[in-house]
Amino acid sequence: MIDxxxxxxxxxxxxxxxxxxxxxFVVLFNHSLEAxxxxxxxxITQDEWAPxxxxxxxxxxxxxxxxxxTLAMLLAVPIAIGVAIFLSEIAHDKVKSFxxxxxxxxxxxxxxxYGMWGLFYFVPILRDIFGGMGIGLLAxxxxxxxMILPFMAAVTRDAxxxxxxxxxxxxxxxxxxxxxxIKDVIxxxxxxxxxxxxxxxxxxxxxxxxxxxxxxxNVHHVPGSILDPTTSIPVTLANEFTEADSSLYFSSLFGxxxxxxxxxxxxxxxxxxxxxxxxxxx
Amino acid sequence: xxxxQKRIFINKLALIFSTLSAIIALAFLFWILGVLxxxxxxxxxxxxxxxxxxxxxxxxxxxKHALVGQLILVGLATGIGxxxxxxxxxxxxxYGKNSRLAHTIRDISDIMMSxxxxxxxxxxxxxxxxxxxxxxxxxxxxALAIIMIPIILRTTxxxxxxxxxxxxxxxxxxxxxxxxxxxxxxYRGAKxxxxxxxxxxxxxxxxxxxxxxxxxxxDNFFTTDLNAAMPSLTVTIxxxxxxxxxxxxxxxxxxxxxxxxxxxxxxxLGRVILFAGKRK
Amino acid sequence: MASIIDIKDECALHVRDFEFTYKGAxxxxxxxxxxxxxxxxxxxxxxxxxxxxxxxxxxxxxxxxLYPGNTYAGEIEFEGxxxxxxxxxxxxxxxxxxxxxxxxxAFPMSIFDNVAYGMRLQGIKNKTxxxxxxxxxxxxxxxxxxxxxxxxxxxxxxxGGQQQRLCIARAIAVEPEVxxxxxxxxxxxxxxxxxxxKLVIELKERVSIxxxxxxxxxxxxxxxxxxxxxxxxxxELGQTEELFVTPKEKLxxxxxxxxxx
Numbered sequence: 035m036i037d038x039x040x041x042x043x044x045x046x047x048x049x050x051x052x053x054x055x056x057x058x059f060v061v062l063f064n065h066s067l068e069a070x071x072x073x074x075x076x077x078i079t080q081d082e083w084a085p086x087x088x089x090x091x092x093x094x095x096x097x098x099x100x101x102x103x104t105l106a107m108l109l110a111v112p113i114a115i116g117v118a119i120f121l122s123e124i125a126h127d128k129v130k131s132f133x134x135x136x137x138x139x140x141x142x143x144x145x146x147x148y149g150m151w152g153l154f155y156f157v158p159i160l161r162d163i164f165g166g167m168g169i170g171l172l173a174x175x176x177x178x179x180x181m182i183l184p185f186m187a188a189v190t191r192d193a194x195x196x197x198x199x200x201x202x203x204x205x206x207x208x209x210x211x212x213x214x215x216i217k218d219v220i221x222x223x224x225x226x227x228x229x230x231x232x233x234x235x236x237x238x239x240x241x242x243x244x245x246x247x248x249x250x251x252n253v254h255h256v257p258g259s260i261l262d263p264t265t266s267i268p269v270t271l272a273n274e275f276t277e278a279d280s281s282l283y284f285s286s287l288f289g290x291x292x293x294x295x296x297x298x299x300x301x302x303x304x305x306x307x308x309x310x311x312x313x314x315x316x
Numbered sequence: 317x318x319x320x321q322k323r324i325f326i327n328k329l330a331l332i333f334s335t336l337s338a339i340i341a342l343a344f345l346f347w348i349l350g351v352l353x354x355x356x357x358x359x360x361x362x363x364x365x366x367x368x369x370x371x372x373x374x375x376x377x378x379x380k381h382a383l384v385g386q387l388i389l390v391g392l393a394t395g396i397g398x399x400x401x402x403x404x405x406x407x408x409x410x411y412g413k414n415s416r417l418a419h420t421i422r423d424i425s426d427i428m429m430s431x432x433x434x435x436x437x438x439x440x441x442x443x444x445x446x447x448x449x450x451x452x453x454x455x456x457x458x459a460l461a462i463i464m465i466p467i468i469l470r471t472t473x474x475x476x477x478x479x480x481x482x483x484x485x486x487x488x489x490x491x492x493x494x495x496x497x498x499x500x501x502x503y504r505g506a507k508x509x510x511x512x513x514x515x516x517x518x519x520x521x522x523x524x525x526x527x528x529x530x531x532x533x534x535d536n537f538f539t540t541d542l543n544a545a546m547p548s549l550t551v552t553i554x555x556x557x558x559x560x561x562x563x564x565x566x567x568x569x570x571x572x573x574x575x576x577x578x579x580x581x582x583x584x585l586g587r588v589i590l591f592a593g594k595r596k
Numbered sequence: 597m598a599s600i601i602d603i604k605d606e607c608a609l610h611v612r613d614f615e616f617t618y619k620g621a622x623x624x625x626x627x628x629x630x631x632x633x634x635x636x637x638x639x640x641x642x643x644x645x646x647x648x649x650x651x652x653x654x655x656x657x658x659x660x661x662l663y664p665g666n667t668y669a670g671e672i673e674f675e676g677x678x679x680x681x682x683x684x685x686x687x688x689x690x691x692x693x694x695x696x697x698x699x700x701x702a703f704p705m706s707i708f709d710n711v712a713y714g715m716r717l718q719g720i721k722n723k724t725x726x727x728x729x730x731x732x733x734x735x736x737x738x739x740x741x742x743x744x745x746x747x748x749x750x751x752x753x754x755x756g757g758q759q760q761r762l763c764i765a766r767a768i769a770v771e772p773e774v775x776x777x778x779x780x781x782x783x784x785x786x787x788x789x790x791x792x793x794k795l796v797i798e799l800k801e802r803v804s805i806x807x808x809x810x811x812x813x814x815x816x817x818x819x820x821x822x823x824x825x826x827x828x829x830x831x832e833l834g835q836t837e838e839l840f841v842t843p844k845e846k847l848x849x850x851x852x853x854x855x856x857x
Contacts, residue, residue, distance in 0.1 A: 040495035044407035058439045116337025144523030204701035208714040209691040211327035222704040241432025243526035275530045291438040319719020
């Protein structure tokens with residue numbers, strides 16, 4: 035009797051996850067219907083976002099999301115790989131555990147703090163160097179890069195560490211240098227895991243809100259250069275959700291949220307089910 | 317230069333690049349940490365814990381409202397998310413095992429773990445805030461709980477699977493019903509791991525701002541009313557930091573410092589418990 | 597005390613008063629080991645697990661240097677110099693003294709690239725030379741017939757025994773003087789093991805071989821000399837037939853008759 039109740043309780047909780055995820059999609063979809071009906075494909079191809087005219091085109095926000103995460107990836111990936119190599123192959127034990135723990139703890143710092151630091155300390159530097167406002171795509175890309183760096187480096191290191199010692203020793207035994215072993219053995223061996231980890235970090239970066247909200251500018255227009263302020267999907271949501279005053283406005287914001295969710299779901303699913311699963315099988 | 321000399325040279329270059337990137341990365345991260353500690357410590361004083369929010373320019377302004385609000389929100393989220401997460405993880409490890417349903421749940425939950433938190437906020441807005449007609453602590457806590465469940469589920473599932481099957485068999489052999497085996501043997505065996513998972517889950521949602529922006533919203537005053545907007549440290553940091561007032565920005569730094577210490581503390585505690593559990 | 601045979605023939609390596617200490621260890625893992633390794637012959641190292649035979653083997657190509665903090669003392673003479681000095685060029689040393697591991701270690705690349713890897717490291721780029729030497733190495737490792745039509749395929753598609761022979765081909769392709777075998781058949785089935793043992797015997801025409809094995813029959817089957825190690829010391833080194841039939845040390849006799857192990 036109690037056995038049965040307990041079983042059903044656990045099963046209910048497990049199924050709840052599926053229900054919630056499905057529910058999220060349904061709710062976001064239903065609420066964005068009005069915007070989809072009104073604008074059709076224009077919703078993602080037009081960049082005019084004018085609440086006073088009830089015109090909503092998400093192109094600028096989508097573009098801002100894509101460019102800021104691309105920038106962040108361009109900056110963070112080489113450094114994260116460098117850090118991962120340092121942590122798995124170069125650093126001595128003590129340095130390794132110090133760096134390793136630091137990196138993991140830094141990955142836990144709330145993203146709102148990265149954004150705040152960016153606004154007060156990094157944006158002024160950009161302003162001095164490049165002129166203009168300082169806030170914009172470049173600032174967002176850099177702050178985002180710094181924010182995902184610890185997570186990215188930690189998972190990349192974990193992927194590299196799956197290479198068996200004996201395989202590395204074999205390459206050393208043929209007269210290889212550390213770099214030979216890294217590029218010819220570790221990276222080819224752990225390739226799927228490394229790519230999966232990087233894409234997983236990309237998935238997180240796309241949905242990141244607070245680190246970029248401070249430094250993006252929230253201006254709905256297609257930027258002329260990476261120094262221009264613009265917006266992204268999470269930034270628009272964070273700034274405008276509580277200000278929306280018409281049902282079409284709300285519906286457009288839900289449309290943005292759905293777009294973001296689909297984007298990140300696809301990226302994360304690719305990372306997890308293609309690359310990381312392949313890595314685990316190898 | 318012979319081929320071998322060239323390789324040795326390239327090797328040195330690569331090692332220098334790699335060490336340099338580690339130094340650059342840590343320099344940035346310690347810069348941020350340094351700013352946080354310096355700014356936070358200098359803004360810290362007793363008033364922060366005594367007074368609630370006040371308009372800019374007031375001497376008697378503090379963060380009591382946000383601290384208490386944060387604890388209420390995270391506490392409620394923990395109360396909702398932890399039991400659900402542990403029960404769901406128990407189902408996967410003890411009943412579902414390798415069934416297709418169990419694998420589907422694991423996969424979906426794994427994706428959820430990295431889903432954008434602001435979207436969860438939008439969802440909770442649509443299903444709770446809109447029907448109720450106002451922001452509430454409940455809405456915020458539920459948004460956090462939704463984020464927390466996949467984390468707890470995953471660690472519970474992993475940790476329970478580490479408990480050896482022979483232990484379960486030994487308990488069954490004594491005639492114990494399954495729920496008793498799970499409660500008395502499996503949970504006990506995985507205690508440290510589950511506790512660590514719970515602490516890391518709390519740390520993770522404790523730092524979330526985005527899902528609270530339009531669920532629990534914010535309030536500059538002390539409240540314990542769960543059916544009204546509730547202040548939190550994270551949203552307060554956001555609002556104060558983007559304000560043009562210097563004293564509010566100061567309070568923002570103090571809040572950021574307190575929040576970070578809280579979260580780092582939970583992380584470290586979680587690791588210590590796991591480490592101590594392993595050593596036994 | 598230890599009974600060490602005096603080898604009249606030319607020696608490939610000469611170990612003298614060699615001591616090895618792992619990082620942080622209070623006592624050395626190898627104590628005052630003195631041992632000649634005959635050229636163009638097979639020397640087997642046997643002994644219970646933890647006796648230091650693999651530790652000794654990994655000293656010959658300074659594998660221990662990959663993990664900082666380990667220390668050597670004494671001397672290992674190779675080509676007229678002590679290879680334990682800090683100024684020893686490890687890259688050069690490791691191309692002269694190759695190694696085969698407990699498990700097959702095919703790199704994640706094609707069969708051809710696996711064998712060509714060591715040569716490419718040495719800067720050989722000429723296609724015909726690479727082709728010729730890869731083919732020769734694969735033939736010498738008795739695996740050419742099985743793989744000649746699929747050289748471009750991933751090496752991880754081969755069976756365990758084939759992979760181990762591929763690793764041997766990879767090691768001999770760079771024409772080393774000495775080959776170190778660290779329990780090369782411990783992960784293989786009996787038939788593959790037989791193939792590897794036959795190959796090892798054939799190879800001694802060209803290289804000097806040291807083989808660590810936990811299997812006394814294997815040592816008896818393949819080796820010319822056998823060294824018995826116990827608790828970090830070399831107890832006895834002798835001609836294989838003599839050591840197994842008329843051991844000079846009581847410990848050796850107890851070990852080969854199965855009193856401990």
